[in-house]
Every structure is written in C-alpha cells, then in structure tokens.
Amino acid sequence: MTMTSNVLTSNAVDDGTTTAAPTPGEQLASIVKAYDVRGLVGTQLTAAGAFALGHAFAGLVAAPPHGAGCIVIGHDMRDSSPELGAAFGSGVRSAGLDVEFIGLASTDMLYLASGLLDMPGAMFTASHNPARYNGVKMCLAGAKPISLDTGLATIRDAAVALLDEGRPVPNPVAGSLPARPMVTDYADYLLDLVDLSGVRPLRVVVDAGNGMAGHTVPPIFARLPFALDPLYFELDGTFPNHEANPLDPANLVDLQARVRATGADLGLAFDGDADRCFVVDERGEPVSPSAITALVAVRELARRPGSTVLYNLISSAAVPQIVREHGGRPVRTRVGHSYIKAEMARTGALFGGEHSAHYYFADFYGADSGMLAALHVLAALGRSDAPLSELTSQYQRYAASGEINSTVADVRPCLAAIRGWAQECGADVDSLDGLTVTVDRGAWFNVRPSNTEPLLRLNVEAEDTERMSALRDEILGVIRSAGDTSTNDGWSG
Incomplete structure (x- = not known):
C-alpha cells in the first residue's frame, strides 16, 4: 500500500475566496488523541507523518530522565502497518537511536516486549477501527503509559514542526531490518x-x-x-x-x-x-x-x-x-x-x-x-x-443499560441540565469524569463527554431492570430537552 504526504493546496469556498488546505502537520496534529494516534491512512496518517512521529518519539525517550538507546516496534495485520512501522523506525534511527522490530504482534505483546526488553515501544494498529484507519500506540520503557499530559503533546508538537519543514523522508522498506518474533x-x-x-x-x-x-x-x-x-x-x-x-x-x-x-x-x-x-x-x-x-x-x-x-x-x-x-x-x-x-x-x-x-x-x-x-x-x-x-x-x-451514546452539538447545556436535575432530586454528584449521579435505592448513572466526538455517553445501573429503564429514559429525556440530539444504544469502546 503506497502512502503519500499531503501537499499545500488552495480550496475554493462559497464566497469565491480560497483557503489553504491543512498542512501535513495540521493533518497529523488532528489525529493525536488523549493517549494514542489514530486516523485515515494516506491523508491524516502518512509515511512522512510516521517518520516524524518516530523522530520526535526518539527525541523524547532519549532525553533525561529516560535515556533510552533503542525502541521496540510491532505492528498488526493491516496492509499499511508494515510500511508505517518501517517509516517510524527510520525516524527513530534518524534521531540516533536503534530499533528492535518484533513484526506481527498484538498490542499486549508489544507491551510485554517493552517490559521484558526494558525499551520504549510503538505499536502500529488502529485497534477495532475500520480498514481505512491506522495509528500508533506508544509507551515508555517497562510498558509505562504516555498521554497528552505525560509526553504525547511534546511528541505531537515536535512531529508537526518536523513534518511542516518539508524535510525529505527516506523511502522506508518494510522488513529492511530482521524482526525478532x-x-x-x-x-x-x-x-x-x-x-x-x-x-x-x-x-x-x-x-x-x-x-x-x-x-x-x-x-x-x-x-x-x-x-x-x-x-x-x-x-x-x-x-x-x-x-x-x-x-x-x-x-x-x-x-x-x-x-x-x-x-x-x-x-x-x-x-x-x-x-x-x-x-x-x-x-x-x-x-x-x-x-x-x-x-x-x-x-x-x-x-x-x-x-x-x-x-x-x-x-x-x-x-x-x-x-x-x-x-x-x-x-x-x-x-x-x-x-x-x-x-x-x-x-x-x-x-x-x-x-x-x-x-x-x-x-x-x-x-x-x-x-x-x-x-x-x-x-x-x-x-x-x-x-x-x-x-x-x-x-x-444489578441491571445495567450498557453505554448509550447521544450525538450533541454542545455538551455543556446538557451537562448543566443534568446537574440541575440532580440538585432538584437531592442526588449526590461527583465530577471525576463527566458527572456521576447517585440517586435513591442504589441507582446511579454516569454521563461523560467523548474526548474525540460530539457525544455524550450515558451508563445507568439500578437494582432491577424496571428501575434502571425508568432512570435511563428520564435522563435521556433531560439530555434531549437540552439540545438537538440523536441517540445510539449499545456498548462503546
């Protein structure tokens, strides 16, 4: 599968003016999530983007207090994964670090390799997303996590800067280094x-x-x-x-x-x-x-x-x-x-x-x-x-609702309405992640915004199905009355 970087173009808009298309760096920045990178192959995530991420990741983990000298890389079975993994490895080597490829791997296998080898790791996968997506999950040595707050934002910013410099990217060849299964x-x-x-x-x-x-x-x-x-x-x-x-x-x-x-x-x-x-x-x-x-x-x-x-x-x-x-x-x-x-x-x-x-x-x-x-x-x-x-x-x-997703243009009025409902009912509210509301007879619910989509995710639990269903329907009514919504029932990852 051949992947190319985006180039700067102009797009016409309705008033006859033109606007610059997103730069390759802006495309990449848009797919750096709370704790991984995931986007469309060939536009949002390219070989050049993977190279830049590898270079930036190496810069982070080589510096104190980490002091890494080698990064372990694995990939899943997606057609784009070997090439993206090889490009990432080229970026790592361009920053002066070595690479240990383990080839085909599950994500937990990559974590194990990171632990056993005491190396930072990168796993190329988009998990459960459709085939047109790919991504990378990174960790510090010993499988320690990286999030936006603990290094991923630094990696993102360095990769974006490198990508938008237009530096030539070596043509990575998947399998150019032997894999260690x-x-x-x-x-x-x-x-x-x-x-x-x-x-x-x-x-x-x-x-x-x-x-x-x-x-x-x-x-x-x-x-x-x-x-x-x-x-x-x-x-x-x-x-x-x-x-x-x-x-x-x-x-x-x-x-x-x-x-x-x-x-x-x-x-x-x-x-x-x-x-x-x-x-x-x-x-x-x-x-x-x-x-x-x-x-x-x-x-x-x-x-x-x-x-x-x-x-x-x-x-x-x-x-x-x-x-x-x-x-x-x-x-x-x-x-x-x-x-x-x-x-x-x-x-x-x-x-x-x-x-x-x-x-x-x-x-x-x-x-x-x-x-x-x-x-x-x-x-x-x-x-x-x-x-x-x-x-x-x-x-x-207990009886549980499963996760119910409501598409909401603006989550703030919905959360405010739910908080008001809880206050009127005399229910206990905490804000650890969204709003968790504990009501009578052991019934409770949590509603939290998605980090990546205009969604509110609702989970309801009660002592029996009748009470759970009544509470679920009441809270969905509060959400719907607070703004234009559409709702999906079912589990969500």
Whole structure:
C-alpha cells in the first residue's frame, strides 16, 4: 500500500475566496488523541507523518530522565502497518537511536516486549477501527503509559514542526531490518501467570475477527487441554467478516450462534489488536466486563490478600462490593487506559478492569492483556462443575443499560441540565469524569463527554431492570430537552 504526504493546496469556498488546505502537520496534529494516534491512512496518517512521529518519539525517550538507546516496534495485520512501522523506525534511527522490530504482534505483546526488553515501544494498529484507519500506540520503557499530559503533546508538537519543514523522508522498506518474533515469549509468559493444571476439558469458540488473535491464540491453546473452535483466524486487515470490535453487539452474532450450535462451554471475542477480550457464556449470552473484572479480582486477591484493585467509574457497583468482600481495597478511576495505568503505578494495584473489556495486571508490567484475562476465566471455569452462566451470576448483581451514546452539538447545556436535575432530586454528584449521579435505592448513572466526538455517553445501573429503564429514559429525556440530539444504544469502546 503506497502512502503519500499531503501537499499545500488552495480550496475554493462559497464566497469565491480560497483557503489553504491543512498542512501535513495540521493533518497529523488532528489525529493525536488523549493517549494514542489514530486516523485515515494516506491523508491524516502518512509515511512522512510516521517518520516524524518516530523522530520526535526518539527525541523524547532519549532525553533525561529516560535515556533510552533503542525502541521496540510491532505492528498488526493491516496492509499499511508494515510500511508505517518501517517509516517510524527510520525516524527513530534518524534521531540516533536503534530499533528492535518484533513484526506481527498484538498490542499486549508489544507491551510485554517493552517490559521484558526494558525499551520504549510503538505499536502500529488502529485497534477495532475500520480498514481505512491506522495509528500508533506508544509507551515508555517497562510498558509505562504516555498521554497528552505525560509526553504525547511534546511528541505531537515536535512531529508537526518536523513534518511542516518539508524535510525529505527516506523511502522506508518494510522488513529492511530482521524482526525478532515474540509470540513464543508471549505464550510462555502468560501461561506462567495462570495455573491451568488439572482443569477439566472445555470446548472454546474464539472469534479473532481476522485480527491479531489469529496469531496469538494458537500457540497458547496448543498447550492447553481445550478444544479450540476458531472463527475468522485468517489475518486480514480489511475485516471481511465483521468489524473487530466485540463491544458492538452486531459483531458477536457469529460467535453466539457458533457457541449455541456446538454446545461450547464459552466463547471469546477479541478486538483487532487483541488487547481486549469479550466473553459469552454457554447460552451465547454476553458476560458483562464488570463481572469479568470481579471474577479476575477475586482470583488475584486469593493470591495476594489485601491488595488494591482498580475499577473505572462506569463499572458496576458490584465490583467494589465484591473486592471488599474478598479483603481487597477498591479504588475508582477515570475511564481510559492512560489514567488507569497511572493509577496502577501510583497505588501499587494488583489488578484493574474497565467497562470496555481492558484488564490490567501488575504482573504484566501494569499493562492490559485481554488474553491474560481470558486465561483467568478459563482457569476458573475449568475448576468449576458449574456452567459459565452460573459461575458468573454471583458477580452480576444489578441491571445495567450498557453505554448509550447521544450525538450533541454542545455538551455543556446538557451537562448543566443534568446537574440541575440532580440538585432538584437531592442526588449526590461527583465530577471525576463527566458527572456521576447517585440517586435513591442504589441507582446511579454516569454521563461523560467523548474526548474525540460530539457525544455524550450515558451508563445507568439500578437494582432491577424496571428501575434502571425508568432512570435511563428520564435522563435521556433531560439530555434531549437540552439540545438537538440523536441517540445510539449499545456498548462503546
């Protein structure tokens, strides 16, 4: 796939004047998000942009206090990923640092490489986004996170300046340096963390969504006493079967049907870069990520009693309750992996879970791994005589709405209206991330603006479905009355 930089052009507008098209640097700046880079290949993200990002990243990590001399780079199965990764590597080398390529990798494999090799890392992937997108996730040595507040803004500004200078970019050749595959190290490391000895045989359907789980699952399951039923394991960045986003219910349909048709014990669905894992039980019914968080927390607390467990603020209220019941210390966090990873480091937490099916482990350098969470689920089920639906029922205590997205031109009047509603009701409000409102009978909701889109994201939970539905509808009414909106139901990553 050939990628080119944008050039400065003039565009006519309705009044007959012309305006300058965005410069390559402006295009790149527009896709630097809160904790990664993600945009359209060939316009927003080009080989020249990847080169500039590599040069800027190297400058950051080479300077004190980091002092790095080498950067590890991996990429997913998208057609554009090898070229972008090679361009990034050229930028790194142009700044005087060395590069360690690991080739095809899941994002959690890149984090493991960063930890094992004690190097900063860069992973080329757009996760669950469609094929026309790509991006890069960067981390410091030891898989430590980078966000806009901790270095990504510096990288962005330096890359934009370099890109708009028009410096010639060497023609990168993907594979010009030999790759150091990490998949065996990855399998060894994860299987050392979860004891699967003596578990009963299980039939497991895994939907890789044509993403990187097709690369990472086989070497792990080859060493386990499970019958693997693979769906869409062929690596294909065009995603010919469905989008690799398991938090969208439409993308679980094939997995659910296969589990029901074959009588499997459970199903696992991974996103495109295989750092998130979603679970369905033997009935083909989705298991809430909050329930998986609680299940894994209980297992981890059995190993290290009294430890801290993190949960983000849209996780079920059952999570902190269960953590306390098992002697742990629950700590609530904002939504987003850079925030929860920072809290992992600050609190010394043993484990953390998010609504979006990201699961973080102290023993995995504080980074997230969907595969590691899946192994915990398999170990728990393999040592239980009960089906997964029964095993997880103890962790699902409340009725939840799922995430409901409302497109809002201006979120401010909507948030003001919700705050006013809460004050009239005498409800408790906190502003850690958006507004979390606790109302009567244990019911609560959170509404928070998207960092990247004109959206308000609503999550509602209550003791039963009737109360949850009533509260959900009332809050949606407040949002709609405060401005022009359209609403989408369903999970959101």
